[in-house]
Amino acid sequence: xxxxxxxxxxxxxxxxxxxxxxxxxxxxxxxxxxxxxxxxxxxxxxxxxxxxxxxxxxxxxxxxxxxxxxxxxxxxxxxxxxxxxxxxxxxxxxxxxxxxxxxxxxxxxxxxxxxxxxxxxxxxxxxxxxxxxxxxxxxxxxxxxxxxxxxxxxxxxxxxxxxxxxxxxxxxxxxxxxxxxxxxxxxxxxxxxxxxxxxxxxxxxxxxxxxxxxxxxxxxxxxxxxxxxxxxxxxxxxxxxxxxxxxxxxxxxxxxxxxxxxxxxxxxxxxxxxxxxxxxxxxxxxxxxxxxxxxxxxxxxxxxxxxxxxxxxxxxxxxxxxxxxxxxxxxxxxxxxxxxxxxxxxxxxxxxxxxxxxxxxxxxxxxxxxxxxxxxxxxxxxxxxxxxxxxxxxxxxxxxxxxxxxxxxxxxxxxxxxxxxxxxxxxxxxxxxxxxxxxxxxxxxxxxxxxxxxxxxxxxxxxxxxxxxxxxxxxxxxxxxxxxxxxxxxxxxxxxxxxxxxxxxxxxxxxxxxxxxxxxxxxxxxxxxxxxxxxxxxxxxxxxxxxxxxxx
Numbered sequence: 006x007x008x009x010x011x012x013x014x015x016x017x018x019x020x021x022x023x024x025x026x027x028x029x030x031x032x033x034x035x036x037x038x039x040x041x042x043x044x045x046x047x048x049x050x051x052x053x054x055x056x057x058x059x060x061x062x063x064x065x066x067x068x069x070x071x072x073x074x075x076x077x078x079x080x081x082x083x084x085x086x087x088x089x090x091x092x093x094x095x096x097x098x099x100x101x102x103x104x105x106x107x108x109x110x111x112x113x114x115x116x117x118x119x120x121x122x123x124x125x126x127x128x129x130x131x132x133x134x135x136x137x138x139x140x141x142x143x144x145x146x147x148x149x150x151x152x153x154x155x156x157x158x159x160x161x162x163x164x165x166x167x168x169x170x171x172x173x174x175x176x177x178x179x180x181x182x183x184x185x186x187x188x189x190x191x192x193x194x195x196x197x198x199x200x201x202x203x204x205x206x207x208x209x210x211x212x213x214x215x216x217x218x219x220x221x222x223x224x225x226x227x228x229x230x231x232x233x234x235x236x237x238x239x240x241x242x243x244x245x246x247x248x249x250x251x252x253x254x255x256x257x258x259x260x261x262x263x264x265x266x267x268x269x270x271x272x273x274x275x276x277x278x279x280x281x282x283x284x285x286x287x288x289x290x291x292x293x294x295x296x297x298x299x300x301x302x303x304x305x306x307x308x309x310x311x312x313x314x315x316x317x318x319x320x321x322x323x324x325x326x327x328x329x330x331x332x333x334x335x336x337x338x339x340x341x342x343x344x345x346x347x348x349x350x351x352x353x354x355x356x357x358x359x360x361x362x363x364x365x366x367x368x369x370x371x372x373x374x375x376x377x378x379x380x381x382x383x384x385x386x387x388x389x390x391x392x393x394x395x396x397x398x399x400x401x402x403x404x405x406x407x408x409x410x411x412x413x414x415x416x417x418x419x420x421x422x423x424x425x426x427x428x429x430x431x432x433x434x435x436x437x438x439x440x441x442x443x444x445x446x447x448x449x450x451x452x453x454x455x456x457x458x459x460x461x462x463x464x465x466x467x468x469x470x471x472x473x474x475x476x477x478x479x480x481x482x483x484x485x486x487x488x489x490x491x492x493x494x495x496x497x498x499x500x501x502x503x504x505x506x507x508x509x510x511x512x513x514x515x516x517x518x519x520x521x522x523x524x525x526x527x528x529x530x531x532x533x534x535x536x537x538x539x540x541x542x543x544x545x546x547x548x549x550x551x552x553x554x555x556x557x
Contacts, residue, residue, distance in 0.1 A: 007135045008173050008269045011163045013147045013210075015180035015199025020216050021252070022179045023076030025243065026146040027083035028253040029177065032262045033142055034084055035276035041138035042080040042092060043131055044073070046148045047155035049097040054446075054484075058304045062314030063365075066484045066536045067093075070449030075317045076146060082321065082539045083253070091134040096155065099126045119158055120165075127162040142269075151178070151202040160206040167208070175268055178203055178210035179243075182217040182225065191217055193228050200233040211268055212239045214256070220244045239264055248288045250540060253281065284540055288328050295333040296359040296554040298323070299352070301378035303341045303371035319364050319392070322538035326547035332555060341371030341378070349374075349381045360388040360526075360554035363395030365484070365533070369418040376402045383519070388526035388553040390546070393485050396529025397427045400489055400497070400517055407500050408493075417487050428490040446486045451508055451532065453479055453515040459505035460528060460549075461516045468545035478509070481532025489514035489531070506530075526553035 010029060014022035026042055034040045050056055053064035054072030065078035073093040081088050103126050107117045115122075135143050147163070149156045167174035180196035196215055203210055213235050215221055221242040230237040241259045246252060262276050304315035313320060320336070327334045339352045353361070361382040363375045375395065379402035382389035391399040397415055404413035404426045415427035455462045455477040465471050465479050472478045491514065494504055501523045506516035519527035530546065538544035 006170065006173055007132075007140060008142045008175075008271070009131070009166060009170075010142065010144045010175045010177060010265070010269075011147060012144065012177045012179065013151055013160070013203060014149070015151045015178060015202065016183075016195045017181050018150055020150075020179055020181055021243065021249075022146060023079045024249050024252050025177070025179050025214055025256075026076070026144050027079045028256055029261070029265070030080065030144045031083045031253050031281070032257055032276045032278075033144075033265065035278055035281070036262055036266070036274040038271070038274075039139060039141045040084070040144060041134050041140035041142075042084070042088070042144045042146065043134050044076045044080075044093055044146050044148065045127070045156075045159045046074055046093070046095040047153065047159075048095055049100065050095055051097045051101065052093070052095065058315040063317045063319075064484075065318060066448070066482045066533060068450045068482060072448070072484065074148070075314065078318055078321070078536070085539055085541060089137070091130070091137050094127070094130050096158070099123055099130070099158075102126055120161060123158050124162040124165055127159060128166055131162075131166075151199050151206070157206065160203070160208060164207045172270060175211045175265070176203070176208050177212045177214060179214045179216060182215045182221060182229075184218050191219075191221055191225050193225055193232070196229060197232045200235075210235060212241065212264065214241045214243050217242060217244050239268075248285060250281070250285050250288060254278065254285060280541060284328075288540075290331075292327075292331055292333040294331075294555055295335050296327075296551065296557075297335040297337060297357055298360040298362060298554060299337045299339050299358050299378070300362045300364060301339045301341050301344060301353075301375055302364050303366050303375075305338045305340055316364055318533070318535040318538075319362070322535040322544055322547045323551070325538050325540050325543035326551045328540070329543045329548060330551045330555065332551060339378070341366075341374030344374030344377055345371065349377050353378070353381065355381075355385040355387060358387060359557040360390070360550065362390045362392065363398055364392045366394035367417075372398060372415075372418055376405075379403075380406055383524060383527055386525055388550060388557065389524075389528070390526075390550045391529030392535065393483075393531060393533055396517060396531050397487060397489070399527075399529040400502075401426050403497065403500075403502055403519075404493065407502075408496050410493075415487055426490055426493055427487050429486065430488055447483045449482060450480045451483050451510070451515075453481065453506040453508050453532070455479055455506045455516070456503070459503055459516075460518050460521060460526070461505035464545045464549045468548055470545040479506070481515070481530065481534055482536045483532050485531065489517065525556065526550065 012026040014020050030040045030042045052072045062075045064072045065075045068087045069089045071090040077088045103122050147159045180199045182191045182196050184191045226240050230240045266273050375398045379399040401413050404410040410424045413424040413426045414422040416425045416429055501520045503518050504514045505518050508515055515531050517529045534544040534546045
């Protein structure tokens with residue numbers, strides 16, 4: 006019988022529930038248990054692929070093409086293992102499956118209801134993930150916060166599973182303990198109330214993890230234990246840390262693994278965390294140099310605030326590489342729309358910026374600003390990394406500036422343009438005509454053959470990034486619909502552009518770079534290396550980009 010650990014959150018979103026769930030999974034895996042994490046999302050979307058990144062953050066792309074919540078990326082980074090479609094559950098998936106089964110008369114004439122049919126489907130999905138991973142323990146993160154009507158059925162599935170399998174199910178509640186500036190002391194009442202909300206759903210949390218700005222004292226922890234009806238040794242503090250990778254160590258210092266094992270009647274085994282401790286030490290160590298990198302994107306702003314989550318995977322990949330290269334990062338977020346209106350010199354000083362990145366994007370808004378950034382990097386010999394849309398727009402910039410194709414564009418933004426350097430593949434055109442947007446792009450891992458003698462070859466060779474070096478074979482994750490138009494390949498290569506990797510299937514352009522005689526580092530990749538980067542194994546392209554930035 007597998008064990009189940011449900012992780013819920015209270016008071017506010019963005020509390021670190023995903024980091025907590027990943028930390029629990031890491032600790033148990035490090036103790037020798039087979040663990041699979043599962044994220045249960047509230048929305049009715051089938052996946053995260055059609056959601057604006059400003060609304061819900063950067064969708065994380067899995068190897069099998071699943072477009073998931075960014076917590077799935079956190080699981081991959083903490084556990085060092087690939088997640089798949091079974092690790093990501095949305096309420097849209099659940100309802101669709103139940104309705105499809107009802108239409109096919111699979112319920113034999115029953116009146117189909119939320120309980121027990123929706124809850125039953127949730128439990129089935131959890132068990133499918135357990136079976137596919139051959140897991141001993143499932144760590145199930147419940148999306149949203151306690152008290153939202155959207156996630157009530159997930160809590161009900163938790164209650165039913167615990168009722169059916171007493172002793173095999175734990176509920177860990179993560180709640181916020183704020184320290185109001187005008188008071189100067191932590192206040193436990195919000196956490197107490199969120200536990201009461203969980204109680205009202207028929208669940209008594211077995212453990213409480215109190216999120217706070219600073220470590221909580223014994224007085225506050227004792228009050229939480231008393232008023233939340235939880236044993237004092239099962240109340241943990243998780244304060245703000247300089248790095249999210251400290252969180253598992255902070256929790257383990259309070260004997261979290263031992264308590265989980267005891268409450269689930271598991272053999273007491275201590276986690277082996279030497280590699281993780283080295284990572285944290287290296288992350289927090291004083292660095293020899295600081296590099297300034299400008300990211301010219303279009304999803305930074307939400308109202309009057311700046312949003313990091315829209316490019317979460319990119320920021321993580323840069324952090325991983327910077328730690329490995331022993332440098333500090335100074336990131337400058339540049340709104341591409343403002344570049345269009347006010348010019349690039351207002352936002353980027355070529356004497357201070359060490360590198361420029363144009364990341365993922367969709368549609369015409371801000372595109373000309375991104376093209377301007379790509380041109381600026383090329384002209385001023387600033388290391389440039391184009392990711393997906395950034396590769397496409399960098400190609401357009403080169404076509405306009407170097408090849409003299411002033412009307413070069415992408416058909417995504419100019420459907421009937423005269424010079425479609427980036428175009429739509431025939432199969433994708435059919436999807437667009439049917440308005441079939443969800444899950445219809447080139448998604449997931451695609452193998453590519455890298456050309457010998459290119460910068461791309463040297464990067465993958467230097468950091469052991471090949472699947473098969475003899476064949477020059479590598480693989481990156483993809484999430485896009487438009488492709489480089491091979492009609493322009495000969496013109497590009499005659500002018501110093503190099504198509505340094507092509508997909509194994511169909512021979513599509515995967516990496517485009519400039520000859521090192523022309524530029525110190527100018528590379529665009531149609532794939533998304535940021536989704537494969539992990540703290541213990543940074544991605545080769547980011548490692549080399551950061552190294553190039555240190556040379557400026």
